[in-house]
Amino acid sequence: VSRPVRIGLLGAGTVGRGFLELLGRNACSIEERTGLALEVVKVLVRDPRRERPGVARSLLTADGESIVHGACDVVVEALGGIEPARSLLAQALEHGKPVVTANKALLASEAGSALRGHARHEASIAAAIPIVRALEEGLVGDQVSELTGILNGTCNFVLTLMAETGATLEATLAEARARGFAEADPSLDVDGHDAAQKLALLAELAFGVRAGRVRVEGIRGIEPEDVKAARALGYVLKPVAFARDGGESLELRVHPAFVPLSHPLASVRFEDNAVLVRAAGAGELLFRGKGAGALPTASALLADVVAVARGEPARRIERPAPPKEPVRGAPPAGRSRYYLRFPVYDVPGVIGRIATALGRREVSISHAEATLAPEKPGQGHVKVLAHETSDEALREALEDIERLPVLTGRSVAVRILA
Amino acid sequence: VSRPVRIGLLGAGTVGRGFLELLGRNACSIEERTGLALEVVKVLVRDPRRERPGVARSLLTADGESIVHGACDVVVEALGGIEPARSLLAQALEHGKPVVTANKALLASEAGSALRGHARHEASIAAAIPIVRALEEGLVGDQVSELTGILNGTCNFVLTLMAETGATLEATLAEARARGFAEADPSLDVDGHDAAQKLALLAELAFGVRAGRVRVEGIRGIEPEDVKAARALGYVLKPVAFARDGGESLELRVHPAFVPLSHPLASVRFEDNAVLVRAAGAGELLFRGKGAGALPTASALLADVVAVARGEPARRIERPAPPKEPVRGAPPAGRSRYYLRFPVYDVPGVIGRIATALGRREVSISHAEATLAPEKPGQGHVKVLAHETSDEALREALEDIERLPVLTGRSVAVRILA
Numbered sequence: 108v109s110r111p112v113r114i115g116l117l118g119a120g121t122v123g124r125g126f127l128e129l130l131g132r133n134a135c136s137i138e139e140r141t142g143l144a145l146e147v148v149k150v151l152v153r154d155p156r157r158e159r160p161g162v163a164r165s166l167l168t169a170d171g172e173s174i175v176h177g178a179c180d181v182v183v184e185a186l187g188g189i190e191p192a193r194s195l196l197a198q199a200l201e202h203g204k205p206v207v208t209a210n211k212a213l214l215a216s217e218a219g220s221a222l223r224g225h226a227r228h229e230a231s232i233a234a235a236i237p238i239v240r241a242l243e244e245g246l247v248g249d250q251v252s253e254l255t256g257i258l259n260g261t262c263n264f265v266l267t268l269m270a271e272t273g274a275t276l277e278a279t280l281a282e283a284r285a286r287g288f289a290e291a292d293p294s295l296d297v298d299g300h301d302a303a304q305k306l307a308l309l310a311e312l313a314f315g316v317r318a319g320r321v322r323v324e325g326i327r328g329i330e331p332e333d334v335k336a337a338r339a340l341g342y343v344l345k346p347v348a349f350a351r352d353g354g355e356s357l358e359l360r361v362h363p364a365f366v367p368l369s370h371p372l373a374s375v376r377f378e379d380n381a382v383l384v385r386a387a388g389a390g391e392l393l394f395r396g397k398g399a400g401a402l403p404t405a406s407a408l409l410a411d412v413v414a415v416a417r418g419e420p421a422r423r424i425e426r427p428a429p430p431k432e433p434v435r436g437a438p439p440a441g442r443s444r445y446y447l448r449f450p451v452y453d454v455p456g457v458i459g460r461i462a463t464a465l466g467r468r469e470v471s472i473s474h475a476e477a478t479l480a481p482e483k484p485g486q487g488h489v490k491v492l493a494h495e496t497s498d499e500a501l502r503e504a505l506e507d508i509e510r511l512p513v514l515t516g517r518s519v520a521v522r523i524l525a
Numbered sequence: 526v527s528r529p530v531r532i533g534l535l536g537a538g539t540v541g542r543g544f545l546e547l548l549g550r551n552a553c554s555i556e557e558r559t560g561l562a563l564e565v566v567k568v569l570v571r572d573p574r575r576e577r578p579g580v581a582r583s584l585l586t587a588d589g590e591s592i593v594h595g596a597c598d599v600v601v602e603a604l605g606g607i608e609p610a611r612s613l614l615a616q617a618l619e620h621g622k623p624v625v626t627a628n629k630a631l632l633a634s635e636a637g638s639a640l641r642g643h644a645r646h647e648a649s650i651a652a653a654i655p656i657v658r659a660l661e662e663g664l665v666g667d668q669v670s671e672l673t674g675i676l677n678g679t680c681n682f683v684l685t686l687m688a689e690t691g692a693t694l695e696a697t698l699a700e701a702r703a704r705g706f707a708e709a710d711p712s713l714d715v716d717g718h719d720a721a722q723k724l725a726l727l728a729e730l731a732f733g734v735r736a737g738r739v740r741v742e743g744i745r746g747i748e749p750e751d752v753k754a755a756r757a758l759g760y761v762l763k764p765v766a767f768a769r770d771g772g773e774s775l776e777l778r779v780h781p782a783f784v785p786l787s788h789p790l791a792s793v794r795f796e797d798n799a800v801l802v803r804a805a806g807a808g809e810l811l812f813r814g815k816g817a818g819a820l821p822t823a824s825a826l827l828a829d830v831v832a833v834a835r836g837e838p839a840r841r842i843e844r845p846a847p848p849k850e851p852v853r854g855a856p857p858a859g860r861s862r863y864y865l866r867f868p869v870y871d872v873p874g875v876i877g878r879i880a881t882a883l884g885r886r887e888v889s890i891s892h893a894e895a896t897l898a899p900e901k902p903g904q905g906h907v908k909v910l911a912h913e914t915s916d917e918a919l920r921e922a923l924e925d926i927e928r929l930p931v932l933t934g935r936s937v938a939v940r941i942l943a
Contacts, residue, residue, distance in 0.1 A: 125806075129805075129806045130666070132668070132805070133667065133668060133805075133806075136733070137665065139733065140733050141665060229663070234807075235663075235664075235667075235804070235806065235808065235810060236810060237658070237662070237663030237810075240655070240658055240662060240663055241659075244658060244828060245647070245653075245658055245825070246655075246828065247555065247827070248555055248823075248826075248827025248830070248831055249551065249653075249827070250550070315557065315558050369792075371792065371813070374787075374789065374792055381811075386653070387547075387550070387820075388547045388551075388820040388824035388827075389652075389815065389824040390653065390814060390815045390818075390820075391815070392655075392812075392813070393799075393812070393813040393814065394810075394812060395789065395810065395813075396807060397807065397808045397809070402805070402806040405666075405806055406667045406806035409665070409666025409667070409806075410662060410664065410665055413665045418836070419835075419837060
């Protein structure tokens, strides 16, 4: 029997405590299966004098450097945020200690970019869904052409609940907060930036190149009207992240989308996440599960600790291809079908005016309807389905229409997935 | 740059040619990503004089031993069947050469059991769906309690097409054969043995113990009536494989099942496969994709070759737990809700007689209906939904009922998934 694998754990918040709990429960079975005895030897906390149920006081320290310089074989980071996580992990690597992290924000940041390829980070993208392993190992002999994901559990929860109850975004967000699926400040989730960080990390793994800028649209403008319209037309409204390798360039975008009911992502509900991968050899692969939470994240951290202890370091792209576009350059324009909604005064000819303005920019439409807003007398909505059009043409058309005097507010444009 | 990784390929049938094709396309990108130059140096074929497009004649040999004893770094087996695959792989391992195989039948057989834990075999279970990796690596720190899968693409194709067209099992099997989704002799698929082999391999990976006997029911008895009844009751009929770790024993079974439309497996259609894993930490994870085919299988073989070249051997359960039941022992009785169909003469009181016979064995029912069979005057079906009952009680009740003079043929019993 070899000596134990000594783990230095940075952080005893939700994820850190989940890690300690799952390791406590499963250390025996891990040793049975792998021959590895995993043992946490130090835990970094802010206040080591505070009692923590299930953690021996003697393990606690407020001195992170004593962990990363000290007697441990692997460093597990569950602090979150940029500092001190970044500098502690950098020091651990300098001391030759492998590191495992759940910190997506750090990895996706400029400050953390040096860690990519050096820290194992399955837990950082979709918790226990083994998508990092799938892309780096399972599909290493294949060519991934496209990724479509639901990468933000908060947005998916909110849109699912809106569809179930007809309630507003604000009301469902409050419910999500009450159930622990949304932060006090949900803007990182609702505005799409959390999903964009995950998408950029996934794209780097899938395509082997540094990802460019992600086009991000959040779900803030979505109203119960839109969720209802999706259902009436045979779709479901989902928060989608999309990456495509277009040969010369990468297309990366995060936005709400109308997803056909027969699409594999349509049935991914509430806080679940999923990633649909299209590869030349493998065809379409779907991975689905809980994308967040203490125990799912701990499960992925433990898997990475075992991999490190088995002598499998983080994967590096050995000879990275040159970036397919300037790292901060503008992403290429996409083409898509669209659902459009215009809040309007209920005046004669309003559909005609909107349809004419769309036609002038060569956006052709397959369906248009006007409905009254019962709570606002004299007002209503015009809803339009547009055939495939370029994002540029659509943007110009929307600018034209928003200058028309019949509009009472901002228009909403949602892509329709094929 | 290190020297190339020399691959000895056994077999140039569908899978072998897929491997050569995918490697030819992706060797450059694999080298860019991993630094590994993969090169096939020998290919075992029956007749080396036959021209094979895309394969240099100089690589071909009919002498398998010259490959497994010769100058190669990894042996990839794509022969299928037990011999000569078994003895060639055994010799390769004796010579210290790592082996990669897609050969499920061999691994699941007694003859091949010595290879398990020594051969990498991602390709053997569900082609490109990385379920071996997920269980051995992604969930190594977790506790899997249950697996539910659709592991046979032929059966799933047949049941999906029956639901779409209303055609019989025989007619859809002919269609599946025409499209290349079924063998000339489909009995391994249709009778459930193919899925049972895969389930036993998965259960060994998931639970870390040698799997016992699998209860197998095929789909031969299924008629268009049953597929229609499933839909009318809010279900879809699927070929299901199920494994549960019951603490003292393992429950392993393969059978058709009524799957609720909201279940993650309900939308897995045609030839697609899927595995739903329930684990203590990770929660529910779904993996879905093509479970067969030349290129999906080749994609998984290549991933295993890269893993081997990266110095990651096959995983062995280092200290296997004692089997939870005698390896060939009887599996425990399960409990389930059931859909039952009885072909009957259209006589008064037939529902009453069947319901009474069920009640006598304490099988209680929630729904019963009688329908006429328009093509058979004077005959019809009684369809029953039974509340949760033990498999034993149900079997006894069915034996009682099949002795009743009102029956015109064998009854059909299909489990209903929760």
